[in-house]
Amino acid sequence: MTEQATYVRTAHLPLDELTPFPGNAKRGNVDTILQSLRRNGQYRSLVVRQITDGPLIVLAGNHTMQALDAHGSGDCGQTVKTSGGTKPCGICQNDPAWEPGARCELVTCDEDTARRINIVDNRAADLGTYDFEALSELLGSLEDLDGTGYTPQDVEDITALLAAPPDEVQQLAEHHGEPNEDVFRPQIKLTVDSETFDRWRLALDAHLGKDDEAKLHHLLDEVEKHRAEAAA
Incomplete structure (x- = not known):
């Protein structure tokens, strides 16, 4: 019988105490996550498996950990503009003494459950779809796109999708599956070793x-x- 994940505690841990999930199959966009962290701060904890007399293994949030590590130690010198004025970097707070670390939720579980958590955390987002009218309204309500993962070109593509005649939208859906902001942009896909x-x-x-x-x-x-x- 497998052991379900059991919450243990929340703690801020140095990155050098954490171990990436072995064989993590997802290849996330670390640059986008880093930009989000600088603008928004760490709004989601890493999920970390605690093993008695063993390593602390990151089940979910491996790319957030990579982004925090990419920031490096100390004051990055960057600030962000918000509606309330200029704010410090959401990672280091422009503190010269900052060392790479992350807020973590520690859980216990067996190896089988650990693998399932890692897999579904990556897969669940892939299976989701968008209400593009709602997305367009959300993006349009912002003063800028910093920290959203979207670019002005993405907004143009979404606007074009919403304005497309119904038959064109249907055709796009037939060829690309559920319509999304990438259907207007060519994609490069290669399988390599x-x-x-x-x-x-x-x-x-x-x-x-x-x-x-x-x-x-x-x-x-x-x-x-x-x-x-x-x-x-």
Whole structure:
């Protein structure tokens, strides 16, 4: 009989005491999470499995942990604009003494339940859909898109989707499944081995950019530059 998760306590823990979930299959957008944390603060705890005489394993929130780690120690020097004025970074509070850590909810459970929690936490969001009229209203009510994960281009795409004739929306649904803000933007999907994926991430992360799309632009610019130099 499997053991269901049992809440133990909530605590703020240094990141170096936490262990990422082994084999976590999700590849989250750490840059977007980092921007959200800087703007909104850590509004959701990591879910951490406590094992007697064992490691503290992050079941849910692995990419939040990565984003906090990417921030690094000390004052990042960044501030955010809010309706109430300029506020400090939501992670470090611009404190030079800040060390990477996270608010965690510790639970106990067996290995089988731990794996199920990790899997469903990643999968549940994938299975959700959107009410795009409600989303459009929410985004339109904000002064800016900082910390939302959305860009002005996303808002334009959602607006175009809502304005599309019913037959076009139906056609999009037939070809893409449930309509979403990405249907107007081409997607690149490749299945590769782990070594190729690691090389791709290293190449991409070697370039500056607020997200993977911006990094890809810089990478492609570099490729075109090398080609032009080789042809000269």
